[in-house]
Amino acid sequence: MPGTLQLLVWLLCTLFEIAVIVCALKKGVFRRYALLSIYMGASVVVSLARFRVLTGYGYTSSQYVYVYYYSDALLTIFLYFALANLYAQVLSELKAERHVRFATLFLLAATALFSYGVVHEASTRLISRFVVELSQNLYFVGLVVTYILWGAILKMRETRTQLIQVVLSLGVYFSLFAADYALRNLYPSMRSISIPLQQVIGCFLPLAWAYTFWYIPEDARTVPARLATVSR
């Protein structure tokens, strides 16, 4: 069974996720960020299910392991579609919704196919291996796609502060996880720090989104700084 601190961080994280939905509803941006809110709602439901299985069967039980990794894959897919929705919003002026939809589905299918290619020779637990692999690969696809979206925001001179903040926090969130993962692999002796840190990082995204929805008005505008050019 995880320690009190781990359970406390988990509870805090779930409360932040609920806060995102409440803030989105209260500030009237739920429809605009529907997929983000649905992702947060799914996270809350998954947290409850994981807690139920954890208390019922135990931390090292195969039931908890299966529920954890299968639900993680599901949440990663939700997050991926939420990201696609952000793309559609940023590229709305180009009337590229159809292309974004097509690219989203194609990339998801290609990632699934690639993941299957990696695990298809495994003789046991093929589906479970596939689910974990897909989740991993989709996570890295999400990371790259978020960085590209950052670039698109700068290039297109997107001014909607709320949208910018949502995308930036998503990029920071992905980057923090990748840094934590790299740290864990480079310095195995730091596992005792990096694994609990992973839980704390998990709270960042719901906290950042809740803050954005609550404090930044929908019509707030920010002008991204121009790149400095040196005259010759």
Added chain:
Amino acid sequence: MSRRLIVLFLSMLVLVGAMSLKTVVATHSDGSVIMANGGAPAPPTPWK
């Protein structure tokens, strides 16, 4: 038609970039996986 091909090409480019990044990050991996959803404590992965 050509725009659709460009979208396909860019999607493949993203996939290649993402898998390259994964390879770089997980070069010295001990088999642990990266999990980025929620604050639940991650259990060990028996099938990795």
